Amino acid sequence: MSVEGHTYQHNVVGAPGTDGDPCEDSPRDEHAPSRSTGTLGKALEVLDMIALSEQPLRFTDILRQTDQPRGTLHRQIKNLLEEGLICQNADQSYIPGLRLLKLAARAWSQNSFRLIAESHVRSLHAATGETVHLGVMNDLEVIYVDKLETRQSVRMHSQVGNASPLYCTGIGKAMMALLPREECVARARRISYKRHTAATLYTPELLLGEIEIIRETGIAHDREEHEPGIRCVAAGINNTDIDLIGGVSVTAPAYRIDDKTVENWQHLVREAAAAIELDMRSGLGPRSHE
Template sequence: MTGRGDGTVGKALGVLDQVAGFGRPVRFSELLEASDLPKATLYRLLQTLTNQEMLIYEPDRGVYSPGIRLVRLAHAAWAQSSLAPIARPHLEALSREVGETVHLAQLDGGHVLYVDKRNAAEPVEMYSQSGKVGPAYCTGVGKAMLAHLPEPDLARVLPQQSFHRFTGATLADEDALRSELAEIRRHGYGFDREEHEPGIICVAVPILTPRGRLLGALSVTGTTARTRLAALEGYVPRIKAAAKAISEEAQHWRFPDRPVEAKGR
């Protein structure tokens, strides 16, 4: 999707999303093939974004990539509107203590945005990286956050879940997800049981304000080759302590109370 019904600005932001989504320099022909915009409109928006340094165009290779101005804006957003700067020392301490990978995530509409990550002593290749957007319905951090959304917000984001079966353990529909979210609310933590990637498991807890407003989620992630869910579950008290410390420090920052809306992904 390249636009959200928000006129030229919405279309331009959609193009930025599209370029970034390739994860590499991308040719105009590739963008056009994936876009619902007319060729002339797409070209005009790319020219404008390039002129504004939001994109870089390399004429010798004929490719577009994110520009330096976008990098500056992203850095400012990371510093001012994400939990990452506050959470970083707590993530580092938690990762050192448990010896596994630790993730920090926030909701991006109905999806998971990984805002920071600390690798295990023995890193493992996996999907999650800082800045990546992933599914909420089949990740530990995603389910931990969905479970603590107010019902009106949850009702808006559940239709955005694709329920694509990544593995045999992936939750297949809204009813199955709602049932698990109720369990997460009861226990205060949830799991990823190889639901997004084979061999990858985690336990996750939400980061909540004292009044219960959702800020994000923390997880400890391992592999089935070297650990089990029961072992990860033993880290829950430590993860909850880190989440509480992050929440307490976040009270002194001004985080946007961003409404959970469809993002047209």
């Protein structure tokens, strides 16, 4: 039977011309800012706005950020409210709702990439004693799907589901190195860079240069490029069967690690990544029967 692994993908690269599914950007090539998929897309646009905002938004805040008429927006919000996707505070501001949590819990526990990787992530955590992340590529960012904290479970899940840029994280760079070259360059160009620290690779050229090295070594380093004082060692995981690119990493405060430790981690991380990749290929799925 075919490799049956359920996995996550989001239209990662792929051969040009396999299907005419313009999933990438706007279906119609107008420069319309909203590439909404009909009604659903519009509703999600509002949901995104509410969920991704830093502060809780009130009705008029949302109205201002959108070009929809009041009546329309109000109905959309009402629908979201009724569906439990958002809920409303006493001061009438809106925040994401419980139903999202419930949905995501299933998304997470069913994610077969995570399931397959789980034991390896755990070994890696045991072997290093430091924080281990597992992530997948999603366009220009990495989304963390699992995380094991260094020790005392500080706060679980603080990162799970969170997104970080590709260009300044170990996992992100490791994943980019797995892309076909043109695709890699294309993405590097599309990124909007921010210089988080002095070490941040803040141009496509810098990034692509580093990626060349990563391609050879199979290991990516984050040398305080995202947060000062934080370093990490990462390796990418590639499953072309399923069009999934992911990565694992070990993270630690810079002061705590020396060259020898890093050396050691490189092997561990590389092995973990290879093992996960292998398990995925061999179809060692959550339900491997049938």
